[in-house]
Structures are given as C-alpha cells and as structure tokens.
Amino acid sequence: MLSERLVELFRWVDPGPESDHLVSDVSGWWRDPEVLVALGPALVAPFRSTRPTVVLAPAVTGLLLGPLAATALGVGFVPAYKAGDGRLPAGAVTWAQSPPDFRGRRVALGVRDRHLGPGDRVLVVDDWVATGAQLRALYEICADRGAEVIGTATAVTDCPPELAAELRVHGLIDAARLQA
Numbered sequence: 001m002l003s004e005r006l007v008e009l010f011r012w013v014d015p016g017p018e019s020d021h022l023v024s025d026v027s028g029w030w031r032d033p034e035v036l037v038a039l040g041p042a043l044v045a046p047f048r049s050t051r052p053t054v055v056l057a058p059a060v061t062g063l064l065l066g067p068l069a070a071t072a073l074g075v076g077f078v079p080a081y082k083a084g085d086g087r088l089p090a091g092a093v094t095w096a097q098s099p100p101d102f103r104g105r106r107v108a109l110g111v112r113d114r115h116l117g118p119g120d121r122v123l124v125v126d127d128w129v130a131t132g133a134q135l136r137a138l139y140e141i142c143a144d145r146g147a148e149v150i151g152t153a154t155a156v157t158d159c160p161p162e163l164a165a166e167l168r169v170h171g172l173i174d175a176a177r178l179q180a
C-alpha cells in the first residue's frame with residue numbers, strides 16, 4: 001500500500017539551531033520507482049471531480065511533487081518561488097508574504113502573472129502542511145490573480161483537522177504515523 005511505503009521511506013531531519021521543528025526529507029520517495037509512479041495519481045485522486053485546470057506548488061520540494069500531480073491530471077504546472085532566490089524578474093510577478101510558518105519565518109512567494117489568471121481552477125500541491133502559512137500565501141496569490149483555489153493535495157498532513165478542513169487540505173498520510 002502506498003501510504004505504508006511513504007511512511008517507511010520518510011525521514012525527519014533536525015534543522016539545527018534554525019528551528020525546533022523537524023523538517024521533512026522525502027528524498028526516499030524519489031528513489032523508489034513504484035512510489036514515484038504512484039504519487040501523482042494518489043495525490044490528485046480526491047480532487048479529480050473538482051476538475052482542476054492547473055497545479056501550483058512552492059519551491060523547493062513542491063517543484064518535484066507538483067509536476068507529478070500535474071502529469072496525473074493532464075494539466076499544466078506553475079512554480080511559486082521564494083523571494084531572494086533570484087528566479088523571478090522584477091515586475092509581472094504577484095507576491096504574497098506568509099504568516100509565520102513552522103520555523104516562525106515569514107516567507108514571500110511569487111508567481112509569474114502570465115502563468116495564472118481568471119478562469120484557472122488551482123490545485124495546490126506540497127509535501128507537507130504544518131501551520132499552513134505557505135498555503136495561505138499561495139491562496140492569496142490565486143485570489144489576487146482572480147484564480148479559484150480548489151484545495152491542497154499534500155503528502156503529509158502535520159496540522160490539526162480543523163486547519164486541514166479550513167484550507168481544504170487532503171493528505172496521503174498523517175504525521176502522527178511518522179517516527180520522529
């Protein structure tokens with residue numbers, strides 16, 4: 001079963017003095033060919049009936065997971081980059097700053113305007129959701145661009161059920177199943 005393999009191959013990493021919260025390491029998922037094939041279809045399954053037209057995901061891990069989900073749906077993929085990594089030009093970019101995330105850090109995420117706009121039905125994809133801070137920034141970008149958010153497909157849900165419901169998050173595995 002996929003969720004059992006995801007649990008088996010998942011690792012938490014201690015980020016050191018940067019944060020008290022462990023950080024996910026999903027590199028084991030990319031190394032396993034059967035998991036790699038199964039991840040995209042499994043992530044999008046709860047959202048198929050809502051007919052997303054595009055997948056949006058944040059750097060860095062979302063850039064790996066997002067295209068798997070987009071390929072499974074047969075739709076395009078939009079990357080959201082973090083401020084300061086030099087990947088987005090000045091202008092023609094919509095930015096949003098997150099509330100404090102699991103590290104207590106506010107993250108500015110940006111999307112090229114030409115890649116997202118009215119009529120888009122957006123499925124957000126990420127590897128895990130903790131405080132939902134980065135999701136809130138992505139949802140704000142979609143609202144600013146006139147695009148509709150369908151919800152978020154995540155591999156690991158590491159947040160209370162009320163928050164998952166509010167942000168329309170569907171996860172493949174609950175963090176409670178993961179060994180610290």
Ligand SMILES: O=P(O)(O)OC[C@H]1O[C@H](OP(=O)(O)OP(=O)(O)O)[C@H](O)[C@@H]1O
Nearest residue numbers: 059060061101102129130131132133134
């Ligand atoms: O729910 P939150 O508190 O917002 O935390 C979850 C976010 O944090 C991690 O990203 P990170 O910034 O560590 O980037 P990464 O993909 O490079 O690990 C993870 O990939 C999510 O995007």
